Amino acid sequence: MIxxxxxxxxxxxxxxxxxxxxxxxxxxxxxxxxxxxxxxxxKFRLEELQNLMYAECKHSLLVIIQGMDASGxxxxxxxxxxxxxxxxxxxxxxxxxxxxxxKHDFLWRIHQQVPEQGMIVVFNRSHYEDVIVQRVHKxxxxxxxxxxxxxxxxxxxxxxxxxxxxxxxxxxxxxEEQLKRLEERxxxxxxxxxxxxxxxxxxxxxxEYMRAYEAAFDNCSQFASWNIVPxxxxxxxxxxIAKKVxxxxxxFKMKFPGLKAEK
Numbered sequence: 001m002i003x004x005x006x007x008x009x010x011x012x013x014x015x016x017x018x019x020x021x022x023x024x025x026x027x028x029x030x031x032x033x034x035x036x037x038x039x040x041x042x043k044f045r046l047e048e049l050q051n052l053m054y055a056e057c058k059h060s061l062l063v064i065i066q067g068m069d070a071s072g073x074x075x076x077x078x079x080x081x082x083x084x085x086x087x088x089x090x091x092x093x094x095x096x097x098x099x100x101x102x103k104h105d106f107l108w109r110i111h112q113q114v115p116e117q118g119m120i121v122v123f124n125r126s127h128y129e130d131v132i133v134q135r136v137h138k139x140x141x142x143x144x145x146x147x148x149x150x151x152x153x154x155x156x157x158x159x160x161x162x163x164x165x166x167x168x169x170x171x172x173x174x175x176e177e178q179l180k181r182l183e184e185r186x187x188x189x190x191x192x193x194x195x196x197x198x199x200x201x202x203x204x205x206x207x208e209y210m211r212a213y214e215a216a217f218d219n220c221s222q223f224a225s226w227n228i229v230p231x232x233x234x235x236x237x238x239x240x241i242a243k244k245v246x247x248x249x250x251x252f253k254m255k256f257p258g259l260k261a262e263k
Contacts, residue, residue, distance in 0.1 A: 019213065024173055030236070043082070050084040054088035061245070067231060069202060070182050071173040074124065081120070092113045106148065135208075136212050145215075146219075170217075177231075
């Protein structure tokens, strides 16, 4: 099933989808300044809800952000969650596994970072790297990839059964916009630290990456649906993510706890 709402696509047990057929930009008639103001209001609301969730301590939220290099993952994390109390939110970035992590199953390092009750945890990249990058470069065979899809579904089922809501966002950037952003890292001093010559090399696998993500959407939407977010414009991308996070927290129907009973 494919649902279009607020110009991002929510995927849940859907039919095959082609990323090349989906927009990477906001609708032309959208009022950019209004959306940016709405985003600020969403941040204020997110701050309130995060404080409430931390106090009530009954729910947790895992936000997974995936996307190609230069799709804006770091900026989305920084700008969407900048107003929340650090006591109730943490961010974990997953890069190449360490030698110790490689000696365990691929979900071992992931499970250690999931949120406890009352917390928001944001994954900047995630366990999906193990069915995306490894599939693209054929570091594991297709049988292993299929097994990992099942492992991921069981893992996400376990989390949802234990009061953890999961939001999965794929930042859908165009190949042209990605190249522009990668080239900026060579000329903008504030972005040079992000430059990695391997990012340019990875562009030759663009088609393989798109197919790997499409397969992940198709196989891993059973217990936590995917949201495909147009990512060529940061203001629009951040608005859609913030709106979905706020809606999710509001659906918890939370209340501040009263005075603790004396023992």
